Amino acid sequence: MPSDLHKKYEVTQWLMWQMGGLGPMLGQMGHFWKHAAKNQPEEKLAYGQERYFTEGQRLWKVLDTQLEGKEYVCGDISIADFAIFPWLICVDKFYGMADKFLEYKNVQAYIERMWSRPAVKKGMAAMPFPH
Template sequence: MIDLYYWPTPNGHKITIALEEMGLKYQLIPVNILENDQFQSDFLAISPNNKIPAIVDQDGPRHQAISIFESGAILQYLGRKTGLFYPHDELKRVQVEQWLMWQMGGLGPMLGQNHHFSRFAPERIAYATERYVNESKRLYGVLNTQLLGQDYVAGEYSIADIAIFPWLLRHEWQQIDLADYPEVEKYIARIKARPAVAKALAIQV
């Protein structure tokens, strides 16, 4: 059994999608970030950066419990644990890992800043909004180009797609018109149609 410390954000969705796709048993432990639950000491013991998601795998390496924070690290761990969506072949694995890191270091943080300055900042700062909207558009363009001629970013469906996809669901927040990125639009529809993804996105807390 895997304990998933969760809230329905793009990063939270990554892990519910992975767990559903991999057929792993898990239980949700809501961490209400709107009420600052992520700063509680019991959660900080698992996730010292006070961010969701985090997991505790009760049957970890050597049959001992292990806690893991950071969504990218969790995805890699689950991929290794199950042998699913994370290739064993080194050439294929590198392809997956570079797009996973692209999401972790670029797409997620830049779109997150876009959300903040476009929707939640108490005062509108034109320079910041323009900066992050423009960077979001650039990243969508990178993804659109990568998807030309293939269904998924590394050829086959992988943890990289699981990481990328949830951030694209909020394209309207990001001032992104999907008509400008037709390959990304088809990519979103393709992944949304997967039964495990639909089940994960339907989870309520």
């Protein structure tokens, strides 16, 4: 965590944003688009798919706006980035929905930037995504 009080609370804010928003909502999106879709009729899925996909888009837009002019969520890399990044990767590697989020250019550049970090590659390799 940053030693500067303002930066510390900014990082904490984005960490809480991930824990209370991005993570749970993308988790629900994945549930309705990947898991429930395997054994539920389409009419039962439509509301959940639309609801959580729309919320996922809203959250990606929030993140895209935050990343404008920044390399990382709070400027310097922080625990917030390490909490947010895996959920973005889930959308691609686990849910197979990355093509639905290509319009968020700042988020796309952020994903590439995070992947370019050797420690991120090593950490993500420790928990490979199932196919």
